[in-house]
Amino acid sequence: MTTAVYKRILLKLSGEALMGEDKYGINHAVMRRIVSEIEEISNLGIEIAIVVGGGNIFRGMKSVNDGLERVTADYMGMLATVMNALALQDAMKLAGLVPRIQSALRIEQVVEPYIRGRAMRYLKDGKVVIFAAGTGNPFFTTDTAAALRGMEMNVDILLKATKVDGIYTSDPKIDPEATRFHKLTFDEAIAKNLQVMDATALTLCRDQKLPLNVFSIFKAGALKRIITGEDEGTLVTV
Numbered sequence: 001m002t003t004a005v006y007k008r009i010l011l012k013l014s015g016e017a018l019m020g021e022d023k024y025g026i027n028h029a030v031m032r033r034i035v036s037e038i039e040e041i042s043n044l045g046i047e048i049a050i051v052v053g054g055g056n057i058f059r060g061m062k063s064v065n066d067g068l069e070r071v072t073a074d075y076m077g078m079l080a081t082v083m084n085a086l087a088l089q090d091a092m093k094l095a096g097l098v099p100r101i102q103s104a105l106r107i108e109q110v111v112e113p114y115i116r117g118r119a120m121r122y123l124k125d126g127k128v129v130i131f132a133a134g135t136g137n138p139f140f141t142t143d144t145a146a147a148l149r150g151m152e153m154n155v156d157i158l159l160k161a162t163k164v165d166g167i168y169t170s171d172p173k174i175d176p177e178a179t180r181f182h183k184l185t186f187d188e189a190i191a192k193n194l195q196v197m198d199a200t201a202l203t204l205c206r207d208q209k210l211p212l213n214v215f216s217i218f219k220a221g222a223l224k225r226i227i228t229g230e231d232e233g234t235l236v237t238v
């Protein structure tokens with residue numbers, strides 16, 4: 001019998017992961033594969049909260065160079081995460097999961113607003129809660145939203161699902177010599193400025209002692225292996 005070592009998790013899904021090998025947007029075949037990985041751990045009785053990124057559609061900082069005001073660009077980035085959340089919700093429904101989106105920005109005809117108590121109840125009821133629109137504030141990222149919501153939901157661990165299989169000495173997409181860390185402390189990750197996750201998110205996790213595991217969502221079964229306590233990706237602790 002498979003035994004889970006975590007009861008409740010916060011899964012940060014990178015927006016860029018949702019586009020697979022495409023250049024932009026959502027690749028629905030990739031989305032279905034990701035959902036099937038989530039379904040596998042939901043079947044183990046894990047309570048799952050998700051923060052979804054928006055980098056596959058819009059990144060605030062990038063558009064500032066094209067003449068947008070930073071705050072405008074960041075709101076556009078947050079709205080991009082709502083689009084991803086809607087697509088993820090429908091893919092989850094098709095797979096038989098029961099998702100609920102809560103948004104940090106109020107757009108009530110589309111999704112319900114973030115209400116902590118309600119989100120906690122959904123999790124206890126076995127529903128998958130998708131947090132959209134990041135923190136609701138410009139100048140932040142969805143990594144920081146993941147750390148924040150993870151702490152608010154009292155999760156056991158923050159799992160950052162991305163395109164690379166852990167934290168490397170430098171960006172493995174650029175540096176072929178980069179080597180992967182199995183384990184790190186938050187202080188080491190911050191001091192080495194490893195870029196895989198922003199410093200605000202790392203600091204929040206460190207201060208609240210919320211462990212973090214960075215792994216590849218494209219590696220079949222990786223999510224389940226982490227949940228069952230196997231060594232996968234990079235584990236960051238205090």
Ligand SMILES: Nc1ncnc2c1ncn2[C@@H]1O[C@H](COP(=O)(O)OP(=O)(O)OP(=O)(O)O)[C@@H](O)[C@H]1O
Binds near residue numbers: 168
């Ligand atoms: N030291 C490092 N170790 C691992 N990955 C790194 C490192 N430095 C930079 N990266 C890059 O960081 C990326 C992980 O960030 P990712 O794009 O998943 O997060 P994000 O920016 O939060 O997501 P989104 O696409 O939603 O904006 C990897 O694809 C990798 O190329």
Ligand SMILES: O=c1ccn([C@@H]2O[C@H](COP(=O)(O)O)[C@@H](O)[C@H]2O)c(=O)[nH]1
Binds near residue numbers: 054073
């Ligand atoms: O709390 C937040 C979260 C996000 N943003 C903006 O959205 C985009 C997309 O988020 P990613 O974390 O890069 O996936 C981000 O570039 C910001 O512009 C935000 O302003 N506040």
